[in-house]
Amino acid sequence: MSGRNTALTPPADAAAPVRHPDAPAPGELLGAHYEHCFGCGEGQPHGLHLEARAGEGVRVTAEFTVKPAHQGAPGLAHGGVLATALDETLGSLNWLLRVIAVTGRLETDFVRPVPVDTVLYLEAEVTAVAGRKIYCTAVGRTGGPQGPVAVRADALFIEVKVDHFIDNGRPEEIQAAMADPDQVRRARAFEVNP
Numbered sequence: 207m208s209g210r211n212t213a214l215t216p217p218a219d220a221a222a223p224v225r226h227p228d229a230p231a232p233g234e235l236l237g238a239h240y241e242h243c244f245g246c247g248e249g250q251p252h253g254l255h256l257e258a259r260a261g262e263g264v265r266v267t268a269e270f271t272v273k274p275a276h277q278g279a280p281g282l283a284h285g286g287v288l289a290t291a292l293d294e295t296l297g298s299l300n301w302l303l304r305v306i307a308v309t310g311r312l313e314t315d316f317v318r319p320v321p322v323d324t325v326l327y328l329e330a331e332v333t334a335v336a337g338r339k340i341y342c343t344a345v346g347r348t349g350g351p352q353g354p355v356a357v358r359a360d361a362l363f364i365e366v367k368v369d370h371f372i373d374n375g376r377p378e379e380i381q382a383a384m385a386d387p388d389q390v391r392r393a394r395a396f397e398v399n400p
Contacts, residue, residue, distance in 0.1 A: 213311055214360040216334035216341045223264040223332035223340075226304035230260040236298055245294030252276075254291055256328075258298040264332040266302065267351070268295040272324050283320040292344050292359040295328040299342055300363060303332065307340055307363040314359045320348060327351045338365040 230236060236258045241249040246256045252275040258268035270291055278284030293312055300307040320326060329351070330344035340363040347353040 214313055214341065214362055216339075217336050220334035220336040220339075220341065223303065223335050225264050225302050228304060229302040232260050232262050234260045236260060236266070236301055239298075239301070243294075245290055245297075254287070254294065256291055256294050258295060258328075260302060261329070261331075264299060264302050266295060266298045266330050268298065268328040268330070270326055270328075272320055272322050272326065274322055277322055279319075281322050283322065283324070283326075285314075285316055288316065288320060288326070288346065288357045289314045289359070291326055291328060292330075292346060292357060293361070295330045295346075296342050296344050296359065296361045296363070299330055299332050300340065303335075303340065305340070305365045307365045309361060310339070310364040311362040312359055313361070314357060316357055318348075318354065318356045320346075320356050324348050326356065327353065339363075340365065 238246040238248060241247045244250050244253045246258070247253055248255065252273070254270045254276070256268050256270040258266045261267055268291075272283040272287070276283050276287040278287070289312065292314060293309055296312070297307075297309065326346045326348060327350060328344060328346045330342060332340055332342045334341040342361050342363065344359045344361070345355055346357040348356045
C-alpha cells in the first residue's frame with residue numbers, strides 16, 4: 207500500500223458515479239449552499255467565499271483567493287483554511303449527485319506553501335460510490351488551473367437524511383433555513399458538512 211488510507215479506498219464492488227439528470231449544467235456556477243457557510247457563504251466576512259462550478263461528469267472546479275484573514279504563518283495560508291477549501295470543493299460534488307452528504311474522512315496533503323493574495327484553483331471529482339459512501343479526490347493549484355499542485359485531498363462523504371441536520375444543528379439556524387421560501391436554497395442549505 208502506498209501510504210493511502212484504506213478507509214479512502216473504494217471497495218471492489220463500488221460503482222462508477224452517475225451524474226444526476228437534474229444536476230447543474232457544466233460551467234454553471236453552483237453558488238453558496240448556505241449564506242453563513244464559512245467555505246462558500248457571502249454572510250461570512252472572513253470566509254473563503256469559494257465559488258464552485260459544475261464540470262463534466264461528476265466533477266467541479268472552484269476558486270478562492272487567500273486573504274490576510276486566512277493566514278497561518280506570516281504571509282501564508284493557514285493549513286486548516288486550505289483543508290477547508292478542499293473540503294468545500296469536495297462537498298460541492300454532492301450537488302451533482304443530488305444527495306445530501308457529510309464529510310466522513312478527509313486526508314489532505316500539503317505540497318507547497320500558498321501565499322496571501324494567491325488564487326487557489328481547485329478541481330474535484332467523485333471516483334466511486336458504494337451504498338451511502340461517496341469516494342472523491344481533489345487538487346488545488348496556484349498560478350492557474352494547470353499550475354503547480356499546492357494541496358490535494360482524498361475524501362469519503364456519507365449520504366445522510368436531512369434529519370441529521372435537524373437533530374444536531376442549533377434550532378434557530380435550522381428553523382431559519384427550513385423557513386426559506388426558495389425551495390432550492392432550502393434544499394441546498396443541508397447538502398454538505400455537519
